[in-house]
Amino acid sequence: MIIAVDFDGTLCENKYPSAGEPNTPLLDALRSLKKDDKAEIILWTCRTGKELDFAVEWCKNRGLIFDAVNENLPRIIEQFGGDNRKVFAHVYIDDACMDFSYEYIQNYIDDRDPGLKRLFHAYLSEYISSTIRSRADVLQ
Numbered sequence: 001m002i003i004a005v006d007f008d009g010t011l012c013e014n015k016y017p018s019a020g021e022p023n024t025p026l027l028d029a030l031r032s033l034k035k036d037d038k039a040e041i042i043l044w045t046c047r048t049g050k051e052l053d054f055a056v057e058w059c060k061n062r063g064l065i066f067d068a069v070n071e072n073l074p075r076i077i078e079q080f081g082g083d084n085r086k087v088f089a090h091v092y093i094d095d096a097c098m099d100f101s102y103e104y105i106q107n108y109i110d111d112r113d114p115g116l117k118r119l120f121h122a123y124l125s126e127y128i129s130s131t132i133r134s135r136a137d138v139l140q
Contacts, residue, residue: 004044009095025123040067
């Protein structure tokens with residue numbers, strides 16, 4: 001499984017150009033997937049230059065090492081004959097998105113690892129609830 005994940009507002013609180021509090025449940029889930037060789041993870045962010053370097057180092061200091069940063073995985077580039085602007089992933093995790101391909105994650109994990117299913121279910125349930133609450137506050 002390939003996961004593309006945003007930085008600002010997703011892996012951490014949005015405090016651009018710095019970083020806010022870490023999103024510990026998501027960081028834990030991604031580290032677990034990497035450790036168990038269940039996912040390749042791409043940092044997919046609008047950051048560039050020193051701000052991008054800061055984000056990569058921030059994640060590295062928290063134990064999250066990416067397979068690619070703002071580009072496709074080498075095997076995907078080879079498969080499709082080049083790199084394009086949109087990275088290929090099975091799952092995109094971004095604070096600006098409400099659809100986390102939740103059904104795909106559920107079905108994918110159902111067949112492979114019940115413990116991982118519980119971890120992702122708990123994280124996504126809380127994330128969706130908090131996102132709905134924060135967006136409801138903005139609308140009031």
